[in-house]
Amino acid sequence: MCIRGICDDHDDFFSPTFRQYWITPSLLSDFDLWVDRIIAAIERGEKIAIFGDYDVDGVTSSWLLYVFIRNMCKHPQVTIRLPNRLEDGYGIKSYHLDEMKAAGIDLVITVDNGITSVQEALHAKEIWLDMVITDHHKQLDEIPQAIAVINPQTSPDYEFKGICGVGVAFKVAVGMMKKLWFSDKRMQQATRYLLPMVAIGTVADCVPLVGENRLFVKQWLEYLNTRQWVPESLLGFIDHIGIKQEIDSFHIWYMIWPRINAGGRMVSPYDSLWTLLHHGESQKKHLENIDNLNTQRRQIQEKMFKQAEDQVNHDHYLLISGGEDFHEWVVGIVSGRLTERYHKPSLVYKHNAETGMIVASLRGPSYFSVIEMLYCARSLLDRYGWHKQAWWLTVHKDKFEEACALMQGYCDGIMPQWGHERESQIDTIILPHEMTYQSMQSVMKLAPFGMGNAEPVFAWPDVMIASVRKVGKRGNGHLKFTLNYDGVIFDAMWWSKWIRLTDFEVGQTWTLIGKLKSEPGNWYVVVEDIILKLES
Numbered sequence: 174m175c176i177r178g179i180c181d182d183h184d185d186f187f188s189p190t191f192r193q194y195w196i197t198p199s200l201l202s203d204f205d206l207w208v209d210r211i212i213a214a215i216e217r218g219e220k221i222a223i224f225g226d227y228d229v230d231g232v233t234s235s236w237l238l239y240v241f242i243r244n245m246c247k248h249p250q251v252t253i254r255l256p257n258r259l260e261d262g263y264g265i266k267s268y269h270l271d272e273m274k275a276a277g278i279d280l281v282i283t284v285d286n287g288i289t290s291v292q293e294a295l296h297a298k299e300i301w302l303d304m305v306i307t308d309h310h311k312q313l314d315e316i317p318q319a320i321a322v323i324n325p326q327t328s329p330d331y332e333f334k335g336i337c338g339v340g341v342a343f344k345v346a347v348g349m350m351k352k353l354w355f356s357d358k359r360m361q362q363a364t365r366y367l368l369p370m371v372a373i374g375t376v377a378d379c380v381p382l383v384g385e386n387r388l389f390v391k392q393w394l395e396y397l398n399t400r401q402w403v404p405e406s407l408l409g410f411i412d413h414i415g416i417k418q419e420i421d422s423f424h425i426w427y428m429i430w431p432r433i434n435a436g437g438r439m440v441s442p443y444d445s446l447w448t449l450l451h452h453g454e455s456q457k458k459h460l461e462n463i464d465n466l467n468t469q470r471r472q473i474q475e476k477m478f479k480q481a482e483d484q485v486n487h488d489h490y491l492l493i494s495g496g497e498d499f500h501e502w503v504v505g506i507v508s509g510r511l512t513e514r515y516h517k518p519s520l521v522y523k524h525n526a527e528t529g530m531i532v533a534s535l536r537g538p539s540y541f542s543v544i545e546m547l548y549c550a551r552s553l554l555d556r557y558g559w560h561k562q563a564w565w566l567t568v569h570k571d572k573f574e575e576a577c578a579l580m581q582g583y584c585d586g587i588m589p590q591w592g593h594e595r596e597s598q599i600d601t602i603i604l605p606h607e608m609t610y611q612s613m614q615s616v617m618k619l620a621p622f623g624m625g626n627a628e629p630v631f632a633w634p635d636v637m638i639a640s641v642r643k644v645g646k647r648g649n650g651h652l653k654f655t656l657n658y659d660g661v662i663f664d665a666m667w668w669s670k671w672i673r674l675t676d677f678e679v680g681q682t683w684t685l686i687g688k689l690k691s692e693p694g695n696w697y698v699v700v701e702d703i704i705l706k707l708e709s
């Protein structure tokens with residue numbers, strides 16, 4: 174644990190409590206203005222519209238304020254408006270404000286967006302539509318002139334800047350409960366009810382799982398596993414997916430988040446929202462719908478990845494692929510997988526024939542500086558930046574080839590110095606006598622893992638293969654090892670790597686690098702890499 178820099182107060186880290194991590198919402202600037210305006214709207218029976226975003230953070234934050242205002246404040250005059258990824262793009266637009274004004278809306282609340290909507294806030298003023306903004310993104314030079322702007326980034330007294338959109342929405346809801354004189358019991362029930370969605374949005378938005386975020390996720394996982402005071406829609410969701418064991422951030426990451434995301438990705442974020450606002454019988458068709466969308470999403474991703482793999486030229490260090498038929502939302506995922514598989518930098522692009530523009534996502538191994546590579550071609554690029562853990566660029570098609578050649582040259586010049594072997598970030602080596610269920614459990618206490626609290630990676634030198642076989646579906650199987658580590662026998666899974674089955678033989682000695690996974694009464698290793706023991 175000390176490797177992680179959490180030596181001093183690791184007891185706090187293990188059992189975070191609200192008292193220790195919770196920052197009082199009133200430290201967010203404009204907080205009183207915000208609360209007063211919403212309470213006035215509720216008292217006057219005004220029509221409120223919540224304007225969110227098409228991703229998971231945007232959908233969960235919309236859900237949260239909607240449920241809070243409608244059910245907990247008993248104010249039925251509230252609606253949600255979500256933008257469409259392709260038609261509207263990100264953020265509130267002036268025409269959204271016009272539409273809402275025409276529909277008789279008195280007050281617009283943005284969630285997970287709005288901090289850069291300087292022009293739109295002016296437009297709202299012009300058409301006499303009240304607007305309050307809640308967001309977590311960084312502001313531009315100018316802060317929009319809305320009635321109130323709630324954002325940790327613009328609040329000097331609010332020290333933790335890492336909460337995401339749904340975290341901000343949760344803070345304002347809790348702050349309002351106090352102002353509305355909710356009893357302690359009601360407040361407890363309400364926060365328990367809302368927290369699951371905060372946790373899902375927080376994990377999905379890739380914000381660091383430290384401080385308040387860690388509190389949200391850890392608390393929720395505990396609540397959820399008791400199944401008390403959890404939204405019925407969410408229990409329906411979880412039962413539908415068929416998660417049997419205790420839920421942890423792994424399930425959010427691999428099973429819950431992709432499904433909620435699939436709606437906004439493939440068709441419309443309302444498809445995702447409806448699954449969270451319905452329960453029981455009426456939820457079923459919505460759940461089946463997003464399951465289908467998620468399957469389609471996976472198929473497209475698979476297809477694009479195969480296509481990219483066929484396309485890349487391995488004579489160069491920078492792997493380039495893309496085209497007109499690539500989906501823009503897939504380029505980041507494909508580039509991430511190319512880099513992961515080949516340990517080389519990659520650039521995957523979508524060419525938009527109508528505009529003549531190329532949008533690309535770029536990744537590199539952890540020791541490689543993508544920004545330095547981008548710099549070589551910066552004079553040719555239209556724009557470039559960093560978003561959700563990856564670099565991107567836009568460039569006109571006429572300059573694309575030249576830009577690629579410059580970046581290619583940079584990589585070919587610098588990469589041979591490192592080779593392109595995988596460098597594994599190992600936290601520590603595990604010795605045979607440490608291989609007890611108890612000590613493995615204590616490692617699991619560091620969970621939930623995610624951004625900013627990465628899962629520890631361990632090394633087991635000299636493990637002998639006692640058995641190895643392929644498990645899972647045809648064409649997409651995994652490798653299951655049983656290993657003998659100086660007399661201690663344990664299992665390890667290598668996901669999706671069945672193709673390497675022929676590399677292994679019983680009796681061989683390897684160095685294993687991986688992460689621990691626990692199941693009740695048992696644990697196993699998820700293989701990151703397995704390296705043949707070198708003769709010394």
Ligand SMILES: [Mn+2]
Pocket residue numbers: 230231285309337338378
């Ligand atoms: Mn967000």
